[in-house]
Amino acid sequence: MNKREHWQQVYQTKSATDVSWFQSSANLSFTLIEQSCQKGTPIIDIGGGASCLVEQLVDSHYSNLSVLDISQQALDIAKQNLLKYANSNSLNSVIWYCSDLLTFNFEADSFGLWHDRAVFHFLTEDAEQFTYLKQLNKALRVGGFAVISTFDIGGPTQCSGIPIKQYCWHTLSERLGAAFELISHHQETHRTPFDTDQAFNYCLFKKVK
DSSP states (O other): OOHHHHHHHHHHHSOGGGSTTOOSOOHHHHHHHHHHOOTTSOEEEETOTTOSHHHHHHHTTOOOEEEEESOHHHHHHHHHHHHHHSOHHHHHTEEEEESOTTTOOOOTTOEEEEEEESSGGGOOSHHHHHHHHHHHHHHEEEEEEEEEEEEOTTSOSEETTEEOOOOOHHHHHHHHOTTEEEEEEEEEEEEOTTSOEEEEEEEEEEEOO
């Protein structure tokens, strides 16, 4: 089973509220976005899937939003939730991309903020990480910000049956390299729907070159 088939199956067989990464509110992500960009800044949520983040951004009048996910099923759930939460005009204000981010054809300097909660840590091979960073550097303009969240050191070693790579703020900053300045880092204990805890590491970076 390839990546697309895996994530399609996850969202076809489980409710969006019954996966371990479910959040009823994406407060830390939202706060970091609010601190670093304007309402009209072009924002992309990488692996946004059925996340509630887009609902919070729409509710706060962010107007230039894109969501990318490898699973069309996840995007359909997000669209349905947004339609219930807001209205059809809000739904049409978001650009939805169904694609593997590693092969997606980003336009250069097209975003002012890149948000990724729990995608980068799935890339355990150097070649995948290099491709991710190449995509990030292409899509994010100089002066833009990246909010990247991964499982923290001591957190889970896999998710959805797939091995992950843990990061602390220091190792994540090293991996992104000199083009990115670390602005702040935060730890969060995520309580899953199964009443277990997951240690997350959130970092806010600024692209400086």
